[in-house]
Amino acid sequence: MSGLVIDTERCVGCGRCVKACASAGVELVRREGARPVAQPTGSCIFCGACVDACPVDAIAIEKDAGASEAELASYSGIWVFAQVDDEGRVLPVALELLGRARALADVRGCTLTALLGEGPDAPQDNERALVAAGADEVIVCRDGRLAVRDAEVFAHWVCDLARACRPEAILYGATAFGRELAPGVAVRLQTGLTADCTVLELDGATGLLQQTRPAFGGNLMATIVCPAHRPQMATVRPGVFAAPEPDWSRTGTVRTVSLDAAVAPRVRVLSREAASHGRSIAEAERLVVVGRGIGSKKNLPLARELARALDAEIGCTRPLVESGWLEYAHQVGQTGVSVAPKLLVSLGVSGAIQHLAGIGGAKVHIAVNDDPDAPIFGAATYKVVGDCIEVAEALLDKLGAQR
Amino acid sequence: MHIVVCVKAVPSTTEVKMDPKTNTIVRDGRQAVVNPFDATGLEIALHIKDECAAAGDPCRVTVLSMGIPDTERLLRDCIARGADDGLLLSDRAFAGADTLATTYALSRGIACMDEPADLVVCGKMAVDGDTAQIGPELAGALDVPCVVDVQRLHGIVGSTLALERATDAGRELVEVDLPAVITVAKDAAQLRMPSIAGVLAAEGVPIAVKTAADVDADPARTGLSGSPTQVVRSFVPERASEAVCVTGDAAEQAAALVELIEEACR
Numbered sequence: 128m129s130g131l132v133i134d135t136e137r138c139v140g141c142g143r144c145v146k147a148c149a150s151a152g153v154e155l156v157r158r159e160g161a162r163p164v165a166q167p168t169g170s171c172i173f174c175g176a177c178v179d180a181c182p183v184d185a186i187a188i189e190k191d192a193g194a195s196e197a198e199l200a201s202y203s204g205i206w207v208f209a210q211v212d213d214e215g216r217v218l219p220v221a222l223e224l225l226g227r228a229r230a231l232a233d234v235r236g237c238t239l240t241a242l243l244g245e246g247p248d249a250p251q252d253n254e255r256a257l258v259a260a261g262a263d264e265v266i267v268c269r270d271g272r273l274a275v276r277d278a279e280v281f282a283h284w285v286c287d288l289a290r291a292c293r294p295e296a297i298l299y300g301a302t303a304f305g306r307e308l309a310p311g312v313a314v315r316l317q318t319g320l321t322a323d324c325t326v327l328e329l330d331g332a333t334g335l336l337q338q339t340r341p342a343f344g345g346n347l348m349a350t351i352v353c354p355a356h357r358p359q360m361a362t363v364r365p366g367v368f369a370a371p372e373p374d375w376s377r378t379g380t381v382r383t384v385s386l387d388a389a390v391a392p393r394v395r396v397l398s399r400e401a402a403s404h405g406r407s408i409a410e411a412e413r414l415v416v417v418g419r420g421i422g423s424k425k426n427l428p429l430a431r432e433l434a435r436a437l438d439a440e441i442g443c444t445r446p447l448v449e450s451g452w453l454e455y456a457h458q459v460g461q462t463g464v465s466v467a468p469k470l471l472v473s474l475g476v477s478g479a480i481q482h483l484a485g486i487g488g489a490k491v492h493i494a495v496n497d498d499p500d501a502p503i504f505g506a507a508t509y510k511v512v513g514d515c516i517e518v519a520e521a522l523l524d525k526l527g528a529q530r
Numbered sequence: 531m532h533i534v535v536c537v538k539a540v541p542s543t544t545e546v547k548m549d550p551k552t553n554t555i556v557r558d559g560r561q562a563v564v565n566p567f568d569a570t571g572l573e574i575a576l577h578i579k580d581e582c583a584a585a586g587d588p589c590r591v592t593v594l595s596m597g598i599p600d601t602e603r604l605l606r607d608c609i610a611r612g613a614d615d616g617l618l619l620s621d622r623a624f625a626g627a628d629t630l631a632t633t634y635a636l637s638r639g640i641a642c643m644d645e646p647a648d649l650v651v652c653g654k655m656a657v658d659g660d661t662a663q664i665g666p667e668l669a670g671a672l673d674v675p676c677v678v679d680v681q682r683l684h685g686i687v688g689s690t691l692a693l694e695r696a697t698d699a700g701r702e703l704v705e706v707d708l709p710a711v712i713t714v715a716k717d718a719a720q721l722r723m724p725s726i727a728g729v730l731a732a733e734g735v736p737i738a739v740k741t742a743a744d745v746d747a748d749p750a751r752t753g754l755s756g757s758p759t760q761v762v763r764s765f766v767p768e769r770a771s772e773a774v775c776v777t778g779d780a781a782e783q784a785a786a787l788v789e790l791i792e793e794a795c796r
Contacts, residue, residue, distance in 0.1 A: 130754070150598070169622055170598065170622075171622075171625060172598075172625045172626060173625055173626030173753075173754045174626075175761050175764065179764055188626075188754070188760070210698075212698070212699070213699050276697070276698075278666065278676065278678075279669075279675060279676065282670065302698050303678075303679060303696065303697055303698045304697065304698050306662050306663075306666075306678075307666050307676070307678045308666075309663075310629070310662075310663040310664075310665075310666035310667040310670070311666045311667070311669070311670050311676070313629075313630060313663070313667060314630065314633060314666075314667040314668075314670035314671050315670050317630065317758075318630070318758050319628065319630060319757070319758030319759035320629065320630075320661075320663060320759070321759060322660070322661040322662065322663060323660070323661075337762075341767075342764065347764050347765070347766060347767075348764065348765055348766070348767045349761045349763070349764045350761070350762050350763040350764070350765075351759050351760065351761055351762070352759070352760060352762050353758045353759050353760075354760065355758065356758035393675035393706065393707070394675050394676075394677055394704050394705070394706050395704060395705045395706070396702050396703070396704050397692070397702075397703045397704060397705055398702070398703045399699070399700065399701070399702050399703075400700050400701045400702070400703075401699060401700040412795075413795065437791065455716070455717040461657050461660070462566060462567075462657055462716055469794060469795060470791060470794040470795055472791075481657075484660075490794065491790070491793075491794035493776075493787060493790060493791070494773070504773050505773075507773040508773060508774065509773060509774050509775075509776050509787075509790055510773035510774065510775045510776065511775075511776045511783050511787065512775070513779075513780055513783055514780070517780040518780050518783055518784060518787075520780070521780040521781045521783065521784035522784040522787055522788070524781075524784065525781075525784045525785055525787075525788045526788060
């Protein structure tokens with residue numbers, strides 16, 4: 128039986144678990160002539176807060192064992208789903224994943240496979256790029272039904288392959304498409320899926336994939352495993368791992384497979400429109416983010432000018448969207464877009480926790496705010512205390528003078 | 531037409547605070563609100579209901595949630611805003627569910643409704659979990675087509691839905707035949723306010739509260755037992771380093787920033 132297990136011998140009755148619990152799932156029970164001990168109540172939701180809070184390791188969450196070891200051992204190899212764009216080119220995130228997965232496959236001593244599903248007219252050199260990025264094998268399927276990105280069609284393809292070849296793990300880029308495809312595969316294979324991992328480690332002996340992702344707006348990191356189900360699956364945001372230098376001398380095998388004739392798309396695409404506001408800020412390499420601290424809407428053109436000078440996209444915090452200054456597509460944060468630019472310049476952003484949740488992926492973050500204690504500085508690489516308009520104007524001057 | 535809207539109780543976003551001593555999230559059950567994305571989903575469903583009513587077609591909207599007993603309060607609020615019925619799956623057996631076990635529970639709840647679901651509407655993601663997995667997993671479990679990240683409902687003709695969705699490349703206008711699952715973006719609509727009459731009427735509406743056994747759920751597939759993933763460790767991320775202070779007046783700061791920016795973009 129699964130549940131919260133408390134070792135009453137170890138428990139010292141300190142009550143930290145009770146304090147840590149947000150759902151009244153654990154209580155202290157006093158026994159005649161003995162010290163109090165913790166005991167689970169009916170409202171425990173197995174969040175694990177008490178497990179972390181316990182100073183004497185008296186609490187554990189136990190689960191029934193799932194598949195047998197022999198069953199788990201019948202799976203091997205790591206797969207990376209290689210998404211292609213509208214021109215048929217492999218997305219950078221697939222190469223980034225191959226770079227990381229190469230290291231994991233070496234730890235485990237297993238094969239690294241790239242899955243390439245594309246239309247019949249796709250460029251012929253994608254396989255080479257995938258091998259150069261670290262793949263030992265490329266499984267390719269060229270089919271008209273894969274020319275359009277229909278997540279259900281792709282899910283059937285990936286599931287059929289996974290049932291036949293039994294990979295130990297499958298990794299996906301956390302693109303819009305990847306985040307639709309991976310759950311479709313997970314539910315059909317009845318396995319676990321961890322979204323938006325920022326760290327992936329693999330135990331060489333057991334093959335257990337340790338998937339770490341931000342929780343609660345990045346204030347906590349949670350390491351998640353999928354012990355008794357295979358394949359283990361995770362999505363990873365673009366930009367989290369560095370793309371490997373292509374090694375064109377690497378060799379790999381290419382295996383061509385076909386798609387089950389019975390699979391047919393059920394969503395009909397009537398028309399397409401490329402994003403109108405330039406690139407999505409989610410993929411932007413450089414980003415200028417403005418907050419309420421810019422003071423007035425009349426300062427927006429200055430921010431836009433700075434963004435132009437930096438060849439950056441523009442983002443903002445939620446209050447600016449709610450005031451109608453910028454469209455929702457520009458909103459960065461928990462209820463907006465999560466971003467991972469190489470350079471983030473934030474102007475007059477105070478750093479509400481919901482905003483910080485969306486900027487954890489930024490590599491270099493320059494924050495400008497007149498309040499030296501603004502929470503944004505806790506998430507910044509460089510802290511600039513000053514009037515954000517003055518600094519932006521001065522910066523624009525310097526950038527202009529450079530050209 | 532029967533529309534099922536899946537809603538999740540989440541901590542009110544402005545209330546999410548960390549306890550600096552214990553590094554745990556400070557949560558108060560009473561502060562729970564409907565996940566904002568799901569609130570948009572409810573509005574989309576109510577909009578379809580309005581259109582059906584105008585055309586003289588019957589349409590019923592059921593709100594479905596898995597959660598603690600207090601979630602009933604939120605479902606009642608959904609009814610005050612125009613939903614017809616509520617079903618709350620509440621049982622210790624559901625506790626500790628990851629997305630796969632949650633999907634299973636929701637699919638059992640839908641299967642046990644007295645009228646099959648023509649359309650299931652979910653928020654694109656929940657603000658507290660941010661996995662965006664329930665919608666596509668539910669579509670797979672129900673074996674119906676799925677359209678995620680719906681930006682706008684274009685219309686419904688017979689049992690065909692026309693929708694605008696966001697993709698990696700931009701936007702697409704798509705068509706899907708019902709039954710189907712859709713997940714909606716937060717700004718696709720703004721949930722209407724409850725009317726006074728609605729609030730009064732909602733008080734008398736019984737909300738079904740069902741256990742795992744009530745919906746014939748296999749105990750091995752619900753809650754913690756039915757969850758392939760488990761959290762083995764949670765920790766406060768260590769900051770690599772404190773922010774480096776850029777000092778001086780605006781001009782001096784700007785001069786320093788130009789160099790830092792060049793370095794960052796190299």
